[in-house]
Amino acid sequence: MKVRFWGVRGSTPTPWSEAMQIGGNTSCVQLLTQSDALIILDAGTGLRMLGKALIDGGTHRQRDIHLLLSHTHWDHIQGIPFFGPLNFHDNQMTIYGANKTHKSLEEVIRQQMSPEYFPVSLDDLPAQIHFQALSEERFEVAGLQCESAAFNHPGGVYGFRIQGEGATLVYATDMEYTPESLDPRLIAFAQNADLLIYDAQYTPDELHTKSGWGHSTYLTAAQLAKEAGVKQLALFSHDPEHADSTLREIEAATKKYFPASFLACEGMVLDI
């Protein structure tokens, strides 16, 4: 199994000359397996670039697309209206995510494209789009064994543990824990993963002023990686105010606690 990072930024897309090395597109990670299916985690603006790459490479027709959404904050869904393959009728996409108490997953995604906010509606898109409501459960996607579990984030968030082709990936972004308050369920969820992709949005100073916003620090990421015994840690969901230089410092600081850690960067491909 390989992983490709199309968007690594948290909160809001960050077109900023000082952030171009790490990348400014919001959350989107592609899993590359032996299957022909497209498997995608989150649909931030990185999804637009993934769609563009498929179209440029001529591999954008008759695709079976699986999109797993950790949650539906803007930075995790805002790429959907700009995902080029949805303009072709012979593609089909299944979107997996949580139904909310007052709104189904479908309504949440549909409302992003309602007329006051967007010129084109979901029904205008020629591709077949299906919705698959998730609870905390085990399920299969294109031959991969997946597990969803809920963690601490305003409005809720799912982490995903994905196993297949002899590798285990844990995708756990947008969750608020400190090294002292790590949820034992999260440690168990990430146990022995080959790659852990974890929310490292804040520095400890920033967490002081932004507690309750739903994000962790790089120190939490390192502590979790250590306690769960993961092989590699990818720091993810970079803060829009962090320039490349700040992020490189964060990476160096994390390595002191957990050497096998690195910054997730746009365009990076990793064989796990």
Add this chain to the structure above:
Amino acid sequence: MKVKFWGVRGSVPTPWKEAVEVGGNTSCVQVTPDNGQLIILDAGTGLRFLGEHLNATEPNPIEGHLLLSHAHWDHIQGFPFFMPAYKPGNTFTLYGATRARKPLEAIMAGQMEAPYFPIQMTQMAARLNFVDLEEETFWIQDLKVTTCSFKHPGGVFGFRLEQNGQVLVFATDMEYSADDLDPRLIAFAQDADLLIYDAQYTPEEFEQKRGWGHSTHLAAARLGQLANVKRVMLYHHDPSHNDQMLEAMEQEAQAIYGPCQLAKEGLVIDTRTA
């Protein structure tokens, strides 16, 4: 009037190495009239950077006026990240329209509702006022503002700002080609010192994307020429156009009407020297 471009991109923010020169933030323009008021046109992601700048430079409290052409994402998505709106003591008045039967306040609050955003608009500690506009003329102190509706899915306002004989026209997100310009639009832009106009598409893209609500750089040039505008800013650049392509479009526009120029992030222009 002094004009500063904080976001010049259309449709979706574009963090892209090949587009750094022109800029990837979505629609946001700061206008500083002679009396120093804070006037902001549109609230795309450029607004986040303007907010950082205001927090660093402006003595509190800040009073500002945000004029919204319409409420498509690329024109409002910076507002939840506009830090001055979280500071008690600041006051912002937002002007826009009821769209799809939703009043402006409901549209802006809807952007920050669960499950889309972790913080509600009611948690913004600044005082927020909302003004639903029709086609009308109103005043913000001695700045005269005229609104007019043009062709865009869901509707859009152009804004004509006038003060001390200076005229700025902001007309983005509207679908006209160089040979079917609306006479109302030409009249609206008449004799402006500065016209900021939607130049998203090439003519080929315009044909493919009829109904999506955008013009071409050639329409921008032609409008500037017919309306006798002093300077035309090509605005609302397509996310798929890199710097090189935009420079080529600028040259094509200039071949039709000399005083055309690309709006770039960070660019400052005084209407008096336009």
